[in-house]
Amino acid sequence: MPSSYTPKGNKKNSFIKWSLLIVSIVAISAAALWFFLQPTNSPANINDAAQNEVQTSQKPIEEQPKEEKAEEDKVEEPKETDSVKEPETVKQPEETKEEVKKEEPKKEEPKEAQPKEEAASEPKKQETTKNAAGYSDTTKLPKTPTVINGILLVNKQHPLPETYAPGEGKEARAAFEKMREKALDDGIDLVAFSTYREFARQKELYNGYVAKDGQKAADRYSARPGYSEHQTGLAFDIGEAGQEQHWASASFGDTKGGKWLAKNAHNYGFILRYPTGSESITGYMHESWHFRYVGQKAATEIYNKGVTLEQYLGV
């Protein structure tokens, strides 16, 4: 029955045609959709590309230790999120690599340098602590004074024998008088209001300060008996006549006389024994009035170097 078959055949053919057409449309649509959905310039894609570049560029250096990689990651993270410009996508990883390479030694240098510095400074700290003016409770007064390079040293680690009683140093007194004459020319009338102090007197003074301010405070401004530089006869507390309000006071350093002494005393063999900021070395807070006779040569060297007597003598 061709007549009856024909429509059926036509129906079949048209069904196949439509099916093919629909399939084709679906396939084309899918392809178009896939093509359309392919992201081209989105930041995310560039990041992916950059990451791929980084990964590929990292391949040759994958043998590097894991720590270095971790550092690279740290460096790259902000770069990727910050810059998303298309032309830089290829360069970025290279630049990052270079930066990382450059930074690697920089990062390591301080790490290595720090321990060295610490190691170098540790002994200094220990020395400072050792010299830091603390009294050693086990230290008994010695039988002989400490003399280094011909210079008598007295501090909280180097006391004097109780019997050490030389009186005021004659050479020191002569030097002071010479200095006083010179200062008078500049209109400054210097007075040495306290010089030699014997052991018993220092004991009396110190005990009085302890009773008044307590031992901790007294130890900052007064020496225990046997530990006073005044017992050497070479320490001169200097002020200005008519300026008694500044005697043994920090304010003396701000007066004309105090400034003159700080600038000129070394020419006469005297040093400012307890300079500002040296309490950890000398054991005493700044005393603008306390000068110590060490002789012109040593005094000038100490003045020019800007060091304390302890540092000059290397203790």
Ligand SMILES: [Zn+2]
């Ligand atoms: Zn003094």
